[in-house]
Amino acid sequence: MHLDATFFALVGLVLFFVLLAYLKVPGMMAKGLDERADKIRDELAEAKRLREEAQHLLAEYQRKRKEAEAEAAGILAAAEREAAALTAEARQKTEEFIARRNALSEQKIKQAETEAVNAVRVAAVDLAIAAAEKVLAKKTDGAVQDNLFKNAVGEVKSRLN
Secondary structure: OOOOHHHHHHHHHHHHHHHHHHOOHHHHHHHHHHHHHHHHHHHHHHHHHHHHHHHHHHHHHHHHHHHHHHHHHHHHHHHHHHHHHHHHHHHHHHHHHHHHHHHHHHHHHHHHHHHHHHHHHHHHHHHHHHHHHHHHHHHOOHHHHHHHHHHHHHHHHHHHO
């Protein structure tokens, strides 16, 4: 048997493996690897749970967004209906106001016409009375005038009583 360097390297390697087995290094390595595998498995499970939770939250926010959009569309439609109703009501009130103003104007015009006709009649009566006075004054003497005056006063008294 030759005791050369290769032999001593082999003996050293065997002693190293024996020492590793005696100190239970392979068990510790397996335990460390198992712990690391468990830790990785737990992290993967946590990541999967977080992903599912994020998907759930995303779905919920999308549903809420759709509900908000539908509500906004409803509010917009209601506002448009209300604006149309207000416009129609304003148009109707404006037309009624114009009709009332036209009726009032026509009434004022008729009243002014009536007043003008009455003023013309009064002026015509006054003119006729003045003309009759002048004619009677020229054609009648003092006794006839006194008699006409007394008759007129008597007629006025009888009508007032």
